[in-house]
Ligand SMILES: Nc1ncnc2c1ncn2[C@@H]1O[C@H](COP(=O)(O)OP(=O)(O)OP(=O)(O)O)[C@@H](O)[C@H]1O
């Protein structure tokens with residue numbers, strides 16, 4: 001069990017600066033998820049922790065050892081790869097036992113540990129098979145099994161579920177979470193799937209272009225995104241962004257743009273006051289919109305026309321137009337909306353976000 | 364651009380270390396000989412003349428231009444290379460396609476097709492020579508003798524022997540190319556074939572539009588390797604027939620110049636004339652393989 | 661799919677038969693001749709052998725006593741065929757081993773460690789094939805003499821690997837290049853050193869490709885006739901091909917044919933055993949990430 005610390009971590013390839021000034025303190029037993037779009041440097045960060053990539057600058061600490069110059073085998077970590085990286089010529093048993101053999105564990109101990117891990121993962125029947133005789137999900141389990149038999153200090157996962165089909169992925173996600181609750185080993189998990197990130201992580205690290213955008217608990221990222229990128233990245237379907245002008249009418253602040261005019265909620269009005277007369281970006285999550293009813297204040301609602309109706313069963317996604325602005329709303333499945341219907345939408349005043357147009361930071 | 368880190372530097376050093384035995388071996392065995400051949404092609408070296416070796420510049424090459432024998436050898440070489448390559452490719456592709464899909468007894472047919480290449484050439488060439496040019500008065504000698512008589516009569520003396528060389532070379536080469544292409548077909552993701560199956564009902568169009576383009580690099584590889592081995596086969600035959608080759612190709616002609624006439628200079632020049640053409644084929648080959656190699660994802 | 665009509669089956673079958681006969685016939689024909697007595701050779705049916713005999717083969721192993729001055733040297737074979745056989749096997753095994761060791765090292769360097777310009781290295785090595793073989797033996801002879809290897813089997817051990825190496829390096833390095841890096845990395849994380857990962861993981865999992873490279877080498881080495889006969893002079897030092905090529909076996913000697921067929925036995929057996937592996941290895945080398 002150990003904490004992992006990254007200090008001013010940088011990685012430069014020949015032309016690419018893949019990881020930039022990453023500072024991250026992962027606490028003992030914590031499950032931290034690195035998430036971000038493709039090419040943002042998640043894998044590179046993880047591989048530096050594993051010792052598979054050289055560190056260009058900065059420092060990594062595992063436990064209380066600085067591991068910058070330690071080879072992977074001395075870092076006491078285990079890693080699960082996206083393509084599982086099982087040894088194709090070995091049986092499942094030997095795959096799982098390899099690390100223990102390398103560390104000269106006595107035979108009975110190896111057998112016991114592999115047996116235990118196989119039981120946890122429900123792969124006892126597969127121990128004599130070769131990897132190519134396994135399904136994707138089974139390979140995935142073996143890869144996890146190989147990681148847990150050694151009781152390492154830290155687990156590293158690099159998109160371990162992305163080669164599985166959607167249903168299996170959900171199932172394995174739950175199992176990984178249960179496994180972590182049981183083993184309580186520090187884990188760093190890389191994914192580009194924000195749902196995975198939100199459901200698995202004690203904390204989630206959002207990255208983009210090599211920079212950390214925000215670190216926080218899942219609901220914190222969802223509720224208080226630090227910038228426009230995080231706001232758009234977390235949540236599905238993603239947040240609506242509308243460029244508006246902050247105008248003052250009768251002493252109140254309004255977000256104003258052709259086709260859409262809503263009052264700035266009092267909680268935000270103070271901070272937005274500095275932007276009076278300027279363009280800012282208004283962000284509203286689709287789930288924070290609803291069909292306006294009698295008790296919606298006129299100040300917090302606006303008129304729209306239905307462009308596309310996507311019934312998903314448990315909910316309906318509506319693509320709407322408010323003037324020239326495209327807005328997605330997520331509404332109850334009971335709503336009967338048709339193409340070209342006129343709808344008035346209401347919003348939760350306490351759940352709107354504003355972003356600075358230049359810095360893209362949340363206001 | 365950042366300097367490579369120390370681990371990377373160590374990796375590169377290890378790479379050169381591991382590479383060095385291969386390079387050393389190739390340099391020992393090939394560097395001096397190719398240098399010697401280049402240099403000799405510019406001199407009048409001959410073990411038969413007493414005088415010192417003299418530098419003659421491009422004289423040896425220039426002389427070929429007006430040498431009818433050279434042009435004859437060049438023409439025969441072109442015909443030989445073209446005929447054998449096309450035949451090997453066609454047969455090899457046929458073999459590969461026959462074997463591509465499972466059927467009962469495929470393993471045996473596969474072994475049969477693998478055999479001509481796997482069987483030591485120095486041995487099977489005798490088999491062919493025996494078949495086509497029966498040495499003693501065996502039961503089938505009259506028939507073969509008659510065939511030889513007809514062919515030689517039509518194309519000139521030695522034609523039959525040349526035909527047997529061609530047949531042998533095709534026989535052995537098509538086996539190698541067939542197996543190579545079979546491996547190539549296996550390497551093509553089956554989805555591509557399934558896709559093609561949906562797109563086009565005509566087997567010929569599928570073959571033409573999907574199989575051939577995907578196999579192109581392997582076809583090229585096969586042609587290149589068979590071209591370079593075609594001349595080695597000839598040497599075998601030359602030794603077996605004690606030089607009774609009436610249709611010389613560049614390779615055998617050069618060999619003849621050395622063995623019979625001791626003209627090392629012209630012989631070297633002669634055998635080097637093939638290099639530019641092989642290089643062109645090689646460059647085409649590299650071009651065909653590059654897209655495959657540089658986009659691993 | 662619907663079952664094929666009878667004519668398609670028949671066509672397929674006859675094509676198979678044709679291909680098989682075409683490929684096997686010359687070898688069959690030669691084998692038949694080598695099993696014949698001289699009489700049958702002349703008067704019998706060329707395609708079959710009625711009274712098979714091994715006398716041609718026996719002739720190769722016959723010992724002729726040729727009394728010399730010293731007792732110990734009293735026995736000499738008419739053909740030192742057993743020596744040739746031993747030499748040939750030595751050369752085969754040695755060349756394949758040397759090619760594989762050197763080739764795998766180079767291929768791993770080029771495909772996996774990838775020094776700067778590794779593609780050009782690989783191309784340069786492959787380009788060795790454009791060097792015309794015809795006259796190579798003359799300067800090679802000088803090299804061999806300089807190294808003090810004339811009339812020595814070691815000369816062949818030096819030359820043969822270079823004939824197979826370029827292709828093997830090309831194929832193996834393409835294979836290593838497309839091998840998922842993660843497998844080796846997993847081993848490194850699991851506690852292996854780079855060398856352990858190579859010998860315990862990479863090498864064993866590459867077996868099909870190594871087999872393919874080995875078979876290619878064997879086929880190349882076994883098909884040589886010229887180099888062996890140029891470089892090996894003393895009868896006791898020769899390989900089967902060189903030996904049969906130089907002593908006065910004219911082509912009509914049945915013993916010669918019998919002998920070369922003996923040479924084929926190990927080669928063909930090995931090839932047959934590994935034939936499927938050969939294709940699988942070639943395929944693996946061609947498939948990305950196989
Ligand atoms: N070996 C390398 N050489 C050069 N550039 C590299 C190398 N590996 C990664 N990069 C670059 O570094 C950047 C970050 O790559 P990284 O693999 O960390 O992305 P990622 O966030 O894991 O993306 P994905 O979700 O696609 O896996 C990318 O721009 C990538 O092109």
Ligand SMILES: [Mg+2]
Nearest residue numbers: 042043044158
């Ligand atoms: Mg990645």
